Amino acid sequence: MTSFGGFPEADRNTPIPDVFFNVLLPEVEDADELRVILHVLWRVQHMHGTYRALSDADIIGAGLGASSERVRAGLEKAVKRGVILRAVHGAQTLYFLNSPRGRLAAETFAARGDDDSTGSYSEPLERPNSFRLYEENIGPLTPLIADALRDAEETYTADWIADAITLAVEHNKRSWKYCEAILKRWKEEGRGQKQDRRDNQAARRRDAREKIKRFLEG
Numbered sequence: 001m002t003s004f005g006g007f008p009e010a011d012r013n014t015p016i017p018d019v020f021f022n023v024l025l026p027e028v029e030d031a032d033e034l035r036v037i038l039h040v041l042w043r044v045q046h047m048h049g050t051y052r053a054l055s056d057a058d059i060i061g062a063g064l065g066a067s068s069e070r071v072r073a074g075l076e077k078a079v080k081r082g083v084i085l086r087a088v089h090g091a092q093t094l095y096f097l098n099s100p101r102g103r104l105a106a107e108t109f110a111a112r113g114d115d116d117s118t119g120s121y122s123e124p125l126e127r128p129n130s131f132r133l134y135e136e137n138i139g140p141l142t143p144l145i146a147d148a149l150r151d152a153e154e155t156y157t158a159d160w161i162a163d164a165i166t167l168a169v170e171h172n173k174r175s176w177k178y179c180e181a182i183l184k185r186w187k188e189e190g191r192g193q194k195q196d197r198r199d200n201q202a203a204r205r206r207d208a209r210e211k212i213k214r215f216l217e218g
Contacts (some may be wrong), residue, residue, distance in 0.1 A: 001060045013135070015143050024083065032074030036037055036063040037083050045146065048218045051105050053087075053094040089113040101147070124176045138174045145176050156183050160191070 020041070028034050028112045038063055059075055060068050075095070078084040085096040087106040094109055096102035130149050135141050141149075152161055164182040168174055 012139065014045045015141055015146055016041060017143060028081075030074060030077055032064075032066055032070045033077040033081070034074075035066065036071060036074040036078050039064055040078075040084055040095065040097055044102070046142075050108055050167050051094060051096075052098045052101070053105065053109070055094060059095065099143075130158065130165075133162055134176070137169050137178065138179070148176055148180070152180070152183065156187070160186060 020037075024037070036059060039059065040054060043099045060071050061070070064071050064074075066074070075084070079086050079095070083098055085098050085102060087094050087096060087110040089110055090113065092109075092113065094106075096106040096109075097148065127153075130153060131141060131146065134145065134149060158163075160183060161179070164179040164183070164186075167182055168178045169179075181196055
């Protein structure tokens, strides 16, 4: 057995739902099934696209410290247990995590196939800076927050998200709802235009004060 050197101070993290520890872990006795479940949880959390799913090759070929036969047996047990969903369309087979997003994606895939699978077969992605910023400044990254951040990245620029998180910290409002409210306001009102209006108003106030001062001194 190789000695483990310990976890690094800063590293990417994979959110795991509490139900895994409260319900699944006491029930799953097979180590190969547990390997497959953890691997799918890890891979799906780092994917983008309509179908956050894996193919047979993605799972069986991952190795996971066991033979392909053992990994396949573990996969079948996870599917039978309902942790992982198998969806088939024609000659294609994909595996989805049994979550609200995964169930919807599995149904969509089974009905119309792999029309937009930009996230299906990709390697785990580097976590966006917004994920790290949120964890470092707001709080733990739950699956719901991770999904919200991914959605935000499709609508807003990385700079906007970073600035919204910074404002939330400055105002001691450490929540994603507050950050999201800032982003929505900027989008609706125009971030630059609103700041320009504030600058113009401040300039007019300064001019008025100067005029009053000159009048009183004259």
